[in-house]
Amino acid sequence: MTTIENNLGQIHARMAAACGQANRSVTSVQLLAVSKTFGADAVREAVLAGQRSFGENYIQEAVEKIAAVRAMGLPGAEALQWHCIGPIQSNKTRPVAENFDWAQTVDRLKIAERLSAQRPAGMEPLNVCIQVNVDGGETKSGVLPGDALALAEAILKLPNLVLRGIMSIPDDAPGFEAQCAVHQKAAAVFELIKASGLPGLAQFDTLSMGMTGDLEAAVAAGSTMVRVGSGIFGRRTYGTPTP
Numbered sequence: 001m002t003t004i005e006n007n008l009g010q011i012h013a014r015m016a017a018a019c020g021q022a023n024r025s026v027t028s029v030q031l032l033a034v035s036k037t038f039g040a041d042a043v044r045e046a047v048l049a050g051q052r053s054f055g056e057n058y059i060q061e062a063v064e065k066i067a068a069v070r071a072m073g074l075p076g077a078e079a080l081q082w083h084c085i086g087p088i089q090s091n092k093t094r095p096v097a098e099n100f101d102w103a104q105t106v107d108r109l110k111i112a113e114r115l116s117a118q119r120p121a122g123m124e125p126l127n128v129c130i131q132v133n134v135d136g137g138e139t140k141s142g143v144l145p146g147d148a149l150a151l152a153e154a155i156l157k158l159p160n161l162v163l164r165g166i167m168s169i170p171d172d173a174p175g176f177e178a179q180c181a182v183h184q185k186a187a188a189v190f191e192l193i194k195a196s197g198l199p200g201l202a203q204f205d206t207l208s209m210g211m212t213g214d215l216e217a218a219v220a221a222g223s224t225m226v227r228v229g230s231g232i233f234g235r236r237t238y239g240t241p242t243p
């Protein structure tokens with residue numbers, strides 16, 4: 001068994017234990033493998049171990065890696081899902097619209113409009129999440145919780161996007177209780193939008209939060225997708241979680 005395969009097993013075991021603690025079904029939480037800074041060979045190992053969804057932060061790196069993995073012709077490759085989880089500047093929307101299945105870090109209407117306009121006609125609509133800033137100041141990425149519903153309403157009117165949920169990247173909090181408290185703020189935004197009755201929310205089902213260090217707290221607070229990098233691929237030698 002490879003290290004990556006072994007690590008994936010350990011993360012799945014942690015997720016299952018966290019679901020058990022929270023009285024949730026193990027199928028209610030998905031694993032996004034964050035492969036940023038690791039090469040196509042590492043992705044290949046994870047795919048061969050059964051992993052299908054991958055998160056990338058740096059768009060140019062991701063575009064090259066997606067092409068390299070595609071060229072490998074791996075079994076199961078048609079089911080791969082690539083998620084953009086890094087900041088999206090407006091001059092980078094086109095490669096995101098053309099190469100990814102999901103963009104999780106939408107925090108401004110202008111970015112959403114460009115992604116919708118630039119999504120190629122032959123592709124499925126782009127899945128998007130609204131990134132919510134639950135703990136930072138005005139300099140941090142993400143929409144403030146009080147502004148998320150209005151952004152959701154505007155995104156729902158765009159033709160080539162499907163609004164799938166909420167994502168957040170809180171700063172490290174000290175200990176389980178503090179981690180839960182901050183994740184609950186994102187969960188509250190998710191529930192508010194879900195209960196809003198806005199048209200077009202049929203696929204609004206994703207609460208993306210929790211990483212290697214705090215996935216248990218995120219699952220306790222209702223996460224439906226944990227994003228795990230170092231716990232699967234090992235320590236990164238360059239790149240930081242929130243560039």
Ligand SMILES: *Cc1c(COP(=O)(O)O)cnc(C)c1O
Binds near residue numbers: 085231240
């Ligand atoms: C890097 C990154 C992760 C994974 O972090 P780990 O601590 O390595 O699990 C998750 N989400 C985002 C947005 C990231 O940038």
